[in-house]
Amino acid sequence: VSVQASIPDKTVERLILYRSLLKHTAEKGTRSLFSHQIADLVGGTAAQVRRDLMAVGYTGNPREGYKIEDLVACIDKMLNAPEGFTMALVGVGNLGRAILNHFAGLSGQTKVLAAFDIDSNKVGRVICGCRCHHISEIKQVLTGYTVNLGVITVPVTEAQTVADRLVEAGVRGLVNFTPVPVKVPSSVYMEHMELATVFEKVAFFSRH
């Protein structure tokens, strides 16, 4: 009944997943679900679903379970995403382009404000539906916008510089795809997500 002040990392991740799958389920005509049915959808346990839903302050009832439409609205409100979020991407290489393409195709949930690269062949052009500026212009281009997310897909040598410039431009959430950790002020939320590391971890556990 009461809403938590600060929601754990893992819970937020799952709430986003719940919302996505619930929307999908609603489109098939289902009106409401019990916690164990949501658990089946996401591959978790009923207890965990209920615990996670405590964080959003929406309460179901034993007869009907959770009304999907209301629950989704509630998660939306909790995640502060009335009109989606905005992002800027730095480093228009293979991975950067793949990400731009992925979000260019999507509906208005995610808005890519700008892309940046150091390569003069790319600067000035529109790549994957997104205007590409020079890295040195990060601050100028982003000033005046609220950028929720900065994506770093540059070569490893540029990672720290680019992170510094994004922070300087007021971006307070970063995803770093390079192999080195970068230093940012503690007020900035950083996710270090390198594919090679994750792949190697999975390869390791696949051999027990």
Place this chain on the structure above:
Amino acid sequence: VSVQASIPDKTVERLILYRSLLKHTAEKGTRSLFSHQIADLVGGTAAQVRRDLMAVGYTGNPREGYKIEDLVACIDKMLNAPEGFTMALVGVGNLGRAILNHFAGLSGQTKVLAAFDIDSNKVGRVICGCRCHHISEIKQVLTGYTVNLGVITVPVTEAQTVADRLVEAGVRGLVNFTPVPVKVPSSVYMEHMELATVFEKVAFFSRH
């Protein structure tokens, strides 16, 4: 002094990071490091570094710290990676191609055995340095190989089918980039890694 039987998920991830950064440091001529120096490199704490290193069974000494060369060798052995690992990728779209390109450029650490797609324009061609087969041939093509890692970068509707076929072909570690969780036997290690979810999580925490 004693080596743990089962190493935690998080520790494995950090060990891979340590190894990568230690190799880099060694190339600059540094011979040995103390735990707090390693902590600075990776953005962690000295206590955590020491705790993680307990898992690999390599022991430093208070005068010199950890000898980089030996430590890297020890992590290598622990991660069971004498000659890297092998992977197969299914879904040669934007993201799939970006991943293939990324690992095609790398040295022999990671070997991409094969790629698969459903599109007949792609089947039979060599894409990003990797031969592309039809999805229905997963089992035939992979039989006889040990595949440590299956990467799923197909559209969401195909995710479960593709996962089933990879498991059937003997692949016991999967990374799933689609927005839906897939069901696999408990003997298979699965990592669900969707970019949109991670991005939205970071965007959320960037707003506190």
Place this chain on the structure above:
DNA sequence: ACATGTGAAATCGTTCACAGCT
């Protein structure tokens, strides 16, 4: 002195179990 290796404590996250509602 100062850094390591490691029990023990603290923190964080998940699961259990059950009172209460419908």
Place this chain on the structure above:
DNA sequence: AGCTGTGAACGATTTCACATGT
């Protein structure tokens, strides 16, 4: 009878703190 909401138990991970070695 069956499900929700939640305190309490449990398990995992991180941090503390200090005995030990050089």
